[in-house]
Amino acid sequence: MAAAPPRRDGARPEHGHRATLARSVRLLSAFRREQSEPEYFYDLMARDTVAQLGRYADLAGATVVDVGTGSGFFTRALTAAGARCTGIDHDLSELTAHGVDVPNTLVGSALALPFRTGSVDVCFSSNVLEHVPEPWRMADEMVRVTRPGGTVFLSFTNWLSPWGGHETSPWHYLGGDRAARRYERRNGFPPKNRFGLGLHPVSVSSALRWARGNDRVTVLNALPRYHPRWAEAVVRVPGLREVATWNLVLVLRKHGAPGRHGP
Numbered sequence: 001m002a003a004a005p006p007r008r009d010g011a012r013p014e015h016g017h018r019a020t021l022a023r024s025v026r027l028l029s030a031f032r033r034e035q036s037e038p039e040y041f042y043d044l045m046a047r048d049t050v051a052q053l054g055r056y057a058d059l060a061g062a063t064v065v066d067v068g069t070g071s072g073f074f075t076r077a078l079t080a081a082g083a084r085c086t087g088i089d090h091d092l093s094e095l096t097a098h099g100v101d102v103p104n105t106l107v108g109s110a111l112a113l114p115f116r117t118g119s120v121d122v123c124f125s126s127n128v129l130e131h132v133p134e135p136w137r138m139a140d141e142m143v144r145v146t147r148p149g150g151t152v153f154l155s156f157t158n159w160l161s162p163w164g165g166h167e168t169s170p171w172h173y174l175g176g177d178r179a180a181r182r183y184e185r186r187n188g189f190p191p192k193n194r195f196g197l198g199l200h201p202v203s204v205s206s207a208l209r210w211a212r213g214n215d216r217v218t219v220l221n222a223l224p225r226y227h228p229r230w231a232e233a234v235v236r237v238p239g240l241r242e243v244a245t246w247n248l249v250l251v252l253r254k255h256g257a258p259g260r261h262g263p
Helices: 021-033 038-053 074-082 135-145 176-187 204-210 229-236 240-244
Strands: 063-067 084-089 105-107 120-126 146-157 217-224 245-256
Touching: 021 038, 038 074, 038 146, 063 074, 063 135, 074 084, 074 120, 120 135, 135 146, 135 204, 146 176, 204 217, 204 240, 204 245, 217 229, 229 240
Parallel strands: 063 084, 063 120, 084 105, 120 146
Antiparallel strands: 146 245, 217 245
């Protein structure tokens, strides 16, 4: 029997990922365990995100690059889904932070990905864009290495979301530098994600402007990563979306004829 055609948003309706309220509560509750139980938190996030990606791309046998792989949770989840995945991170200590050996990982820059143009089926990144000083250069690199007809899945925490300051939240609303100083006074050491160094203010509006103005891709979807499906419309409301989105997902299709792994 023939597969059902993609929906208007580019998703494959036969895939099992469901953006329900129960899922949203489960994911947002898991944030409280990020520091105490990072393996639980990141494994849950990785499995959910890979299922979300599976709505837009056939991962079985696909060549995938995980940009900013960190300790490799997403790389392992992508591999478990059948992809041939390579993880890349600029920091060797991040790759070994949890003492887990992740094969097919390498040290390199997200601003100059060490892959040929048009060489991968899927270019994936989760919560990395806000940590690089030139976010749209990184995004352009992700598009460059993706083959025509391939998929770019780019997710990040926007600055004005309740978690935009990461561990300094919600004090980042009073300014990134002020939030960092407060964190250091209270804890005796500076935050890992220091404003202006390892954490940069990226907005939903700038992401949409970059994606819609990029003549190499079609925007399949732009949605809040953790929200139930009925709340996805917040991305369409200027102002509100900067606070209510929490984390934006951009799903892009690179222009050109799809190859073997195109839906």
